[in-house]
Amino acid sequence: GQQLNQSPQSMFIQEGEDVSMNCTSSSIFNTWLWYKQDPGEGPVLLIALYKAGELTSNGRLTAQFGITRKDSFLNISASIPSDVGIYFCAGRRTDKLIFGTGTRLQVFP
Amino acid sequence: EPEVTQTPSHQVTQMGQEVILRCVPISNHLYFYWYRQILGQKVEFLVSFYNNEISEKSEIFDDQFSVERPDGSNFTLKIRSTKLEDSAMYFCASSLNLNEQFFGPGTRLTVL
Numbered sequence: 011g012q013q014l015n016q017s018p019q020s021m022f023i024q025e026g027e028d029v030s031m032n033c034t035s036s037s038i039f040n041t042w043l044w045y046k047q048d049p050g051e052g053p054v055l056l057i058a059l060y061k062a063g064e065l066t067s068n069g070r071l072t073a074q075f076g077i078t079r080k081d082s083f084l085n086i087s088a089s090i091p092s093d094v095g096i097y098f099c100a101g102r103r104t105d106k107l108i109f110g111t112g113t114r115l116q117v118f119p
Numbered sequence: 120e121p122e123v124t125q126t127p128s129h130q131v132t133q134m135g136q137e138v139i140l141r142c143v144p145i146s147n148h149l150y151f152y153w154y155r156q157i158l159g160q161k162v163e164f165l166v167s168f169y170n171n172e173i174s175e176k177s178e179i180f181d182d183q184f185s186v187e188r189p190d191g192s193n194f195t196l197k198i199r200s201t202k203l204e205d206s207a208m209y210f211c212a213s214s215l216n217l218n219e220q221f222f223g224p225g226t227r228l229t230v231l
Contacts, residue, residue: 041218052123052210052222053162060218098162105150105167105175107220112161 014101014110022116023089031097031113032083039101039108042075042082047096047112056097057084089117121145123223125211131229132201140196140226142211151194152212152220153186155179162210168194201230 014035023029033042041060045053057068059075059082066073072085082099096114100107124143132138144151153165166176168186185197194213198205206229212220 043219045222050225050227052224055219055221058219100162102217105169105217106152106164106177107154107162108164109162 014099014108016097016099016110016113018113019111020114020116022118025089025091025117025119027089029086029089029093029115030083031115032081033099033101033110034081035101035108036080037101037103038079039103040079041102042073043100043102043107044071044073044082044084045098045100045109047098049095053098086115089115091117091119093117123211123213123221125209125223125226127226128224129227129229131231134203134230135200138198138201138228140198140209140211140228142194142196142223143192144194144211144213145215145221146192148213148215148221150174150214150217150220151186151188152214153196154210154212154222155207156210156225157207165196165209198228201228203230206230 016033043058044056047053057073062079064075070087096112098112099110126141151168154162156162164177166180167174183199187195208225210225211223214220
């Protein structure tokens with residue numbers, strides 16, 4: 011089946027540091043999305059990317075849709091404690107989203 | 120800001136029982152979805168629904184599962200005869216187009 015691999019699996023960083031995580035696939039996607047999930051809650055949409063090469067920002071978050079359409083990265087600048095959670099990439103080709111394996115982010119004050 | 124809502128937040132049932140999970144999608148959205156997430160794992164697609172019919176379903180969505188939009192606001196997922204392995208968080212999502220899917224808070228289903 012289609013697999014989206016995220017790296018790193020987990021990150022432990024100091025408050026104020028910048029964070030970078032990425033997502034790769036063997037398949038091409040039409041849309042890349044990044045979601046954040048807090049424990050026991052639903053995924054919250056952070057950024058949506060629609061075109062190869064597109065770079066989009068949302069506050070301290072920046073994401074890019076890879077040129078090959080098989081990868082995407084998410085950067086978080088100047089991390090704060092509430093950035094803690096699991097970050098999932100998701101790719102869309104048909105109706106459905108294929109979710110990545112997730113990156114767990116811990117931020118220490 | 121409009122959001123997807125789901126009820127109940129937690130459902131406990133005996134194996135073999137039927138359950139219905141309910142969702143109210145965002146009101147002007149046209150596409151509706153169910154996903155599930157087994158504890159500690161990634162979110163998996165179950166089914167998408169558009170124009171009053173299923174548009175796509177995964178191999179997980181077998182004959183035990185069904186979806187319905189009984190009126191203009193609700194979207195339900197029925198599991199006919201629950202199995203232990205159906206225990207998971209079930210998320211409803213909706214979208215105006217196919218791209219940005221917005222998720223509800225989930226229903227935790229526990230099958231005993």
